[in-house]
Amino acid sequence: MSSATRAQRLQRIVVRMLHDPALRRKMYAEPASAAAELGLTDAEVAALTRPDARAWSVDVHRSDRVLTALLGEFAVSALALMAGGVTLARLAGFFGDPSFHRAVMQRESLFLSFPEYLQSLCTRTGAGLARSVIALEAAIAHVRRATVPPGPSGPSGPSGSAGGGTRWSRAATVMPVELGTGVLPIWERAHAALHRGGRDPLEALLGKARPSLPAARGSGTEWVLVTLGASGPEIGVTGEALGRLLLAASATPREALVALACEEGVSPAEADEILDELSAEGLIVRA
Amino acid sequence: MIDRRPNPAQPAGAADREPPFATRVAALPVLGLGVSTEYGARQASGGLDPFALAAAEPRFGAFLEVGVEVVKGLDEDAKRWAAAGRPTTYHFLDVNLDEAQDLDPAWLDAVRGHLATLKPAWMCGDAGLWHFGPRDRGHMLLLPPILDDDAATEMAHGIVALRAALGVEVLPENPPGQVFIGSLHLLDFFARVAEQADTGLLLDLAHLAIYQQSQGLPWDAALDALPLERVVEIHLAGGVERQHEGLTWIEDAHGKDILPDAWRLFEAIAPRAPNLKAVVFECERNPMADALPGFERIAAVVPALAAAGARR
Numbered sequence: 001m002s003s004a005t006r007a008q009r010l011q012r013i014v015v016r017m018l019h020d021p022a023l024r025r026k027m028y029a030e031p032a033s034a035a036a037e038l039g040l041t042d043a044e045v046a047a048l049t050r051p052d053a054r055a056w057s058v059d060v061h062r063s064d065r066v067l068t069a070l071l072g073e074f075a076v077s078a079l080a081l082m083a084g085g086v087t088l089a090r091l092a093g094f095f096g097d098p099s100f101h102r103a104v105m106q107r108e109s110l111f112l113s114f115p116e117y118l119q120s121l122c123t124r125t126g127a128g129l130a131r132s133v134i135a136l137e138a139a140i141a142h143v144r145r146a147t148v149p150p151g152p153s154g155p156s157g158p159s160g161s162a163g164g165g166t167r168w169s170r171a172a173t174v175m176p177v178e179l180g181t182g183v184l185p186i187w188e189r190a191h192a193a194l195h196r197g198g199r200d201p202l203e204a205l206l207g208k209a210r211p212s213l214p215a216a217r218g219s220g221t222e223w224v225l226v227t228l229g230a231s232g233p234e235i236g237v238t239g240e241a242l243g244r245l246l247l248a249a250s251a252t253p254r255e256a257l258v259a260l261a262c263e264e265g266v267s268p269a270e271a272d273e274i275l276d277e278l279s280a281e282g283l284i285v286r287a
Numbered sequence: 288m289i290d291r292r293p294n295p296a297q298p299a300g301a302a303d304r305e306p307p308f309a310t311r312v313a314a315l316p317v318l319g320l321g322v323s324t325e326y327g328a329r330q331a332s333g334g335l336d337p338f339a340l341a342a343a344e345p346r347f348g349a350f351l352e353v354g355v356e357v358v359k360g361l362d363e364d365a366k367r368w369a370a371a372g373r374p375t376t377y378h379f380l381d382v383n384l385d386e387a388q389d390l391d392p393a394w395l396d397a398v399r400g401h402l403a404t405l406k407p408a409w410m411c412g413d414a415g416l417w418h419f420g421p422r423d424r425g426h427m428l429l430l431p432p433i434l435d436d437d438a439a440t441e442m443a444h445g446i447v448a449l450r451a452a453l454g455v456e457v458l459p460e461n462p463p464g465q466v467f468i469g470s471l472h473l474l475d476f477f478a479r480v481a482e483q484a485d486t487g488l489l490l491d492l493a494h495l496a497i498y499q500q501s502q503g504l505p506w507d508a509a510l511d512a513l514p515l516e517r518v519v520e521i522h523l524a525g526g527v528e529r530q531h532e533g534l535t536w537i538e539d540a541h542g543k544d545i546l547p548d549a550w551r552l553f554e555a556i557a558p559r560a561p562n563l564k565a566v567v568f569e570c571e572r573n574p575m576a577d578a579l580p581g582f583e584r585i586a587a588v589v590p591a592l593a594a595a596g597a598r599r
Contacts, residue, residue, distance in 0.1 A: 007432070011432070014466065018466070
């Protein structure tokens with residue numbers, strides 16, 4: 001946000017006002033309060049409220065189109081939440097949520113902020129399945145949007161070795177996720193049912209024949225690794241130790257990663273080898 | 288109130304080695320009258336067939352303006368038209384000209400690929416906010432820019448950068464909208480953009496007529512701000528008057544019935560625009576028979592342009 005020009009900042013407020021009727025009402029009814037809340041000058045608020053207030057909503061389906069696109073990627077999450085009583089209107093409440101407004105102001109993808117809102121809807125007891133499914137679909141959305149760094153030498157750099165004295169991060173195309181036991185096959189079946197025949201998953205979500213979700217069995221957890229394959233995100237089961245190691249790799253000194261691996265019972269030499277292998281496979285990269 | 292001050296800004300620094308617009312525009316081809324399309328438009332709507340139009344009335348189908356979203360690419364109609372060596376223009380649908388981050392290498396590479404296929408006379412497109420945040424699905428909204436000097440300068444920088452990156456003329460188009468923020472009149476804003484980027488303009492007269500109506504202005508307000516010599520292309524399209532909570536507004540519906548104020552603007556501007564090389568009747572959603580009367584009236588206003596396109 002800091003790099004945005006004044007005009008871009010105002011434009012982003014316009015986007016927020018177009019999608020959030022409550023913000024529009026506040027801007028028109030309580031301009032001084034809105035100015036303070038949004039960090040705008042009185043003149044900027046005056047400019048933003050000069051148009052006829054009705055003009056903001058002539059496109060009555062604007063937010064619906066965005067929500068439809070979001071639900072296309074978070075269809076099983078929506079299914080799990082709706083099975084727990086969450087309505088479509090509550091899903092549309094995203095446009096009034098801080099996660100939406102922050103994403104717009106900071107030029108983030110809504111597909112990466114939407115799951116944050118969805119998680120906030122998991123309030124009732126027994127929402128574990130929904131939490132896991134949202135986490136999985138968030139990881140898929142993240143990996144789908146990852147930028148693969150260019151260069152013929154691959155993501156590890158010229159040496160291809162996870163040598164000492166460097167900091168390492170998980171590749172942007174890799175996301176480990178901890179799920180409830182048995183959630184992955186439930187997600188796979190529900191995803192297939194919602195997208196059957198290439199249909200819009202929203203039709204299935206809103207239709208009478210909405211797929212049902214079985215309860216996840218077991219109280220434990222398991223780890224999956226979402227990676228970016230040639231034709232899109234791929235999901236594979238992985239071990240907890242590797243999952244936690246990858247999750248910890250965020251501009252992390254190599255020594256710290258070695259120490260973390262050693263906590264799982266491997267020797268420092270074996271930990272070195274593991275990091276080299278992860279680097280060679282492109283799962284971790286120099287930070 | 289709308290600010291009508293002269294442009295205080297200096298040119299944004301179009302590449303020093305580049306000839307001025309006045310020289311460059313002379314090298315652009317005269318395309319005549321054409322139609323627009325975008326991915327799957329004909330199949331989805333059962334609307335105008337550009338091949339049938341060109342065959343039936345060469346004056347009206349002299350070129351095809353291809354709307355491109357790189358994530359979708361080019362449909363079979365666009366590829367077939369280009370493969371036949373017929374003239375095109377490239378209308379972008381997915382770049383925010385005033386956001387430097389939007390000109391990312393992957394997008395530019397994809398555009399270069401489509402340019403190689405289409406070999407367009409130039410690139411053009413609505414100079415507004417096509418999407419918010421990174422380019423992504425479902426974010427398409429197309430909002431007008433903030434109408435002030437800072438935004439004009441940012442947009443001019445983007446146009447210069449895109450022109451330099453792709454090696455084609457980039458003509459900004461005044462976008463549609465119902466909510467306009469900023470102190471400049473739309474035409475003052477685009478006059479500043481054009482001057483600072485040293486570029487030509489695509490003037491959408493339906494959008495302009497809708498803007499004047501939405502601001503409560505007469506149809507010809509601020510026409511004196513328009514640099515006529517920079518108008519290279521004009522769009523005309525039918526609009527539909529609608530009501531929303533008691534507010535009368537006009538939808539840019541791309542229908543066959545062009546708004547009376549858009550006709551007035553066309554008749555006032557087109558004959559006096561010395562570098563006008565192309566007019567698009569955006570009627571892609573209509574059967575050919577419904578569109579022909581509009582084309583005839585357009586050709587009557589710019590007969591030489593219509594004839595020149597048909598001779599290509």
